[in-house]
Amino acid sequence: MPGENLTRAEAEERAALVAVESYDIALDLTTGDEVFRSTTTVRFTATEGASTFIDHISRTVHSVTLNGTELDASAVNDGVRIQLDGLAAENELVVVSDAMYVNTGEGLHRFVDPVDGEVYLYSQFEVPDSRRVFAVFEQPDLKATFRFTVTAPAHWQVVSNQPTPEPTVEGDTGTWAFEPTPRISSYITAIVAGPYTVTRSELTSSDGRMIPLGIFCRASLAEHMDADYLFDITRKGFAFFEAQFGVAYPFEKYDQLFVPEFNAGAMENAGCVTFTEAYVFRAQVTDAMRERRVVTVLHELAHMWFGDLVTMRWWNDLWLNESFAEWASTLATAEATEWTGAWTTFQAMEKTWAYRQDQLPSTHPIVAEIRDLDDVQVNFDGITYAKGGSVLKQLVAWVGLEAFMQGVGAYFRKHAWGNTELTDLLTELEAASGRELGEWSRKWLETAGVNTLRPRLTVTTDGIITDFAIEQTAPEEHQTLRPHRLAIGFYDLDGKVLRRTERIELDVDGEETQVPQLVGHLRPALILINDEDLAYAKIRLDEQSTQTALSSLSQIEDPLARALVWGAAWDATRDAETPASDYVDLVLDNIGAETESTTIRLALAQLAQAARTYVHPSRRAKTIEKVGDRLWALASEAEPGSDAQFQFVGAFAGLASTPAHVAVLRSLLDGSRTLPGLEVDTDLRWQLLDGLVLNGAAGEQEIAAELANDDTATGRQFAARARATIPTPEAKEAAFASVADEAGASNLIVRYTGLGLQHVNDASVLTGLVGRYHDAIQQIWDSRTYQIAEGLLTGLYPAVVANEELAAASRAWLEANESVPALRRIIVEHLAGVERALEAQQRDA
Known part of the structure; x- marks a missing residue:
């Protein structure tokens, strides 16, 4: 990472000197497994006589020609920037280089499918990584047109921002010459190439144009690609956004490509959106995941206007x-x-x-x-x-x-x-x-921090409200009080249902806002400020509402109101205002009746965090055992084939801790026990095996056998997680070393190894890594790209240890190392998590 930075001041200075007209970029993807030939021709105007630089991270720059004069490439190129002196008013620059494929998701990512040996490529350029593929003025305000010409195996699909032309084919090689893009920023340009399977469709935009649509994925995943559903969501999104914005879709086509080893959920390349393959559902997934995919599809589509057009x-x-x-x-x-x-x-x-x-x-x-x-x-x-x-x-x-x-x-x-x-x-x-x-x-x-809103009311003995106000506070470090537009809801029991009976909407500002509209009303069972979740603020319930919420959470009729109460309960737990053991009981007593998949998913994740790191260590083992027992009961009681049943089984596997739990997992895995409606498919098998590994009831032999049956990219990621889950200090050290000491692991192998490393019931197996981790921080940061370094420093941090020794080690590192702010921030955030856990443990005592 050293030397690859660009400051805002440098970008502003360059933008004052240079205006870019166009890029012609020729990429030859037939030159081997490590590098590809990149030829960039840039046309730009400049302040005459000025000097600046163009960005390019490459293995070798073969030639740099400015306005017809070949420069000494070794003198003007440092591997990150190419210096350009003595510019003319009108300039043409040609850079010929060997650029490098990556397996980190930063630049042109190269992936070999273990199923069929085929090569798949895709670009990921946000924030500063188009410079890893071609020479470019890498900043968003130097927009230009981009014309790509790509040479690749003739049987490949080649996709970019503009519609794909028919290739010129010579033997086994094809050349695709794309038309220029509109004026866009470099970070939303894209190249995707490989033997992808494609499904095509079209739609008519609001201005009458026919917009071609494409959905792409690897051949080995094609049987799982539900393209018709995704086209339907895309059409609904087009119609909605064009009607709401009053502006037609700005590009010529819209391709959506599901690509391997992707770092994020998706990326808004103009007309050429890339998505994580986790959205190709090869096995059962939660409804929460299905909904998240829809939101992601529409998120990237919204970017075509907000981000890409402007x-x-x-x-x-x-x-x-x-x-x-x-x-x-x-x-x-x-x-x-x-x-x-x-x-x-x-x-x-x-x-x-x-x-x-x-x-x-x-x-x-x-x-x-x-x-x-x-x-x-x-x-x-x-x-x-x-x-x-x-x-x-x-x-x-x-x-x-x-x-x-x-x-x-x-x-x-x-x-x-x-x-x-x-x-x-x-x-x-x-x-x-x-x-x-x-x-x-x-x-x-322009200010940081979150406010907290509390109701304050006075009630007569017969329940009539005589005074009602909302109090607003701010944290000591960020004392801004803000204006909020919010609603207040009154909820009362109607039979067995807690239903809203009244709602008012108002502006809240300052330390106290009187609410005279509620004076004279009968006090309800539950008062919910920020009803309908209009405002951004933490909320607290008054004492009676708290008792109602805790005893009747599952009876609240409205899912959003329930989610607000779930959120308030978790927030109070994180703030050490209520004991973590109480939150555990709240989840176990109410989650069985919850209907919203994402609410279930989040509550189960928070349940695991509370049990493993927030509950006091003296009762942690018993709490984890209780949680495992109850989750299996919930799975057994759930509606057959339901989303809740599926989530409870997965959560049970992740928190299993006793011989009885192991027996259940083993019988589910070998088929001797079944749950009505539950299919133990490929991905669930890995979750069940993880639970066995977590308890020392399976190990390398069983992991290898499962991988032999699922030797796919996803299977290899699951296997990396399972190996890192083996609950011995030796296995944890081996997992740590496999990604921290040896370069070359792909971005997702790093991520899955970190997930397994943290997956413990007894955190003592990680104590040996506390010093090891802190000794490795600077070396990891200095030797890896940002995405890999951040993945390692997050995934390998032994957060689940959550004790004073870990906190002290992180404090000592911060005191001893005046490193770059981005690195310090990562460690500061880890330390804050440990300190919060320690406060929660003390409250739980």
Whole structure:
């Protein structure tokens, strides 16, 4: 990583000197397994006589020719930048190089399918990685047209941002000459190549154009690709966004490609979106995962307008790209698809992520200070995505949905194919809504931290409210009090159902907001502030509402209201306000009646965290045993074939801890025990085997046998996780060394190894890695790309140890190492998690 950074100041200086017209990029993908030939011709204007640089990370630069003069490549190229001196007013630069394939998901990723030996390639360029494929002015405000010419095996599919042309074929080799793109930023260009299987369709856009559609995946996964469903969601998304934005889809075609070993969920390359293969369902998955795929499809589609057509000038507005897509995709999912409960999912997942991130020492304003590329990398976080999306939801409540969409449409039309800053959007929203947003922006976007809202009420002996107010507090480190648009809901029992009987909506601001509308009303069983989840704030319940919620959580009729109560209970546990053991009991007593898949999924994950790291160590083993017993009972009692049954079985496998649990897992795996409606498919077999390995009841022999039956990319990832799960210090050390000491493991093998390493019931097997980890931090950071380094430093951190020794080791490292801010932030966040766990353990005592 050293030497690959780019500062904002450098980018601003370069943008003042240079305007780029076009790139012609020729890639020869037939030159071997390690490198490919890259020839870039860039045409640009510049301040005459100026000097600047172009970015290119390569193995070898063969030649650099500027305005017809060949430069000394060894003198002007340092492997990251190519120096350009004495520029003319009009310039043509030609760079010929050997660029490198990667297996880290940063640049042009090369994957060999273990099933059939076929090679698959795809690009991933956000944030700064198109420079790993061609010479480029790598910053979002230097837009240009891009013309790709690709030479590859003739039987391959080759896909880019523009429609794929017919190749010119000579023997076994084809050459595809694409038309130029519109003016776009380099990070959303794309190349995907390989023997992908494709399904094609089309739709008619709002301006009458026929838009070709394609869905691609590896041949060995094609039988599992449900293309018709994805086309249906895509059509619904097109219709919804074009109607809401008042702007037709801006590109010529729309391909969606599911690619191997992808680092993220998806990437919004213009007209050429790439997705993780986890969204190709080769086995049963939760309804939560199915819904998440729909949200992701619509998230990337929203980016075609917000991000691709109109792009941020610099990465400090990255949040706006991602927040808008997150908010807009949830709205589209809720209103245009069968997943009408998407806002409940948003509350459970995005809001929980945002609140957690916003309470870390590393929290930052939504509009973060982005000094350089390192800052960008670490700001792909819960503030950028989840808090930003939550605050946009609050903004929509503040100005009104109709006015918000009018402003957004005007913004797209005014700034099409250009670069913008936050103020450009706020200007259009103010014009559409009539609301002044400067103060709103300052408080919400330029300050960090999350507020807490509490009801305060006085009630007579016969239950009549005589005073009602909402109190707002802020954390000591971030003392801003913010304006909130929110609803208050009153809930009472109607038979066996807790149902909303009254709702009011109001603006809340300052330390206290009086609510005279509720004076004189009969106090209900449950008062829920932030009903319908309009505001971004932690909420607390009054004492009577808390008792109602804890005793009747499963009886709350509205899934979103339930999700808010689930969230408040978890938040109080994380803040050590209530004992973790109480949260464990709350989940075990109520989760069986929960209907929302994502709420179940999240509560089960939090249950595992509470049992393993928040419960006091003296009762941890008994708690894990109790959890395992109850999860198996819940699985046995669940509706046959239901999503809940499937989730309870998986959670049971992950938390099994006794000989009785092992016997159940073994019998499910060998088929001697069945649950009505439960299919033990390939992926579930790996989960059950993991549970056996966790308890020392299976090991390398069984893992190897399972892998022999599933020698696929996914099977190899599961096997890496299972090997790292073996509960001995020796196995944990071997897993650690396999990725930390030896370069070459792919990004997903790193990730799955980390998952297995952390999968323990007895954390003492990891204590030997505490020192080992801290000794390796700097070497890992210095020797790996950002994605691999971050994956290693997160996955290998022995967080589940959660004791004072681990906290002390991390504090000592931070005190002794004045390293780059991006690296320090990773360790600071790990330490904060341990300190929070220690506080929770003390409260649980």
